[in-house]
Amino acid sequence: MRRCLAALLLLLAAAPGRAEERDLKRFFAARCAVCHGPDGTGRGAGGIRLGARGFGETRALGKVPDADLARAIREGAGAMPAFRTQLTEAEARRMVVEVIRPMILRKRR
Numbered sequence: 657m658r659r660c661l662a663a664l665l666l667l668l669a670a671a672p673g674r675a676e677e678r679d680l681k682r683f684f685a686a687r688c689a690v691c692h693g694p695d696g697t698g699r700g701a702g703g704i705r706l707g708a709r710g711f712g713e714t715r716a717l718g719k720v721p722d723a724d725l726a727r728a729i730r731e732g733a734g735a736m737p738a739f740r741t742q743l744t745e746a747e748a749r750r751m752v753v754e755v756i757r758p759m760i761l762r763k764r765r
Contacts, residue, residue: 677750678747680747680750680751680754680755681754681755683742683743683751684751684755684756687739687742690702690703691703691706691708691735691736692708692710692711693710695759696710696711696712696756696759696760696762697710697711697712698710698711698713706735708735711756711759711760712759712760712762717760718760718761722749722752722753722757723749725752725756726745726748726749726751726752727748729743729748729751729752730743730745730748
């Protein structure tokens with residue numbers, strides 16, 4: 657019994673405390689900026705071709721709930737593809753809060 661407990665404690669001590677979080681700014685730069693632009697202006701090569709508007713060009717986007725933006729990221733919207741196989745629901749929510757919202761707020765000033 658003591659050996660089992662000691663082995664369990666060793667396993668717990670060796671396990672990382674928290675899984676390493678994905679760098680979502682890097683993900684945005686690699687996957688999203690081609691259309692949205694690196695600064696959210698919609699001036700990426702794909703965005704210009706598709707007539708994309710920047711994150712700060714419309715006041716309405718600032719009023720869209722985070723959950724709806726995260727859903728659009730995971731399920732796709734209009735010409736934007738779905739990223740449900742690349743991002744978890746939690747990562748999509750973090751993308752909104754940590755990457756997209758700051759761009760929206762920066763552009764509205």
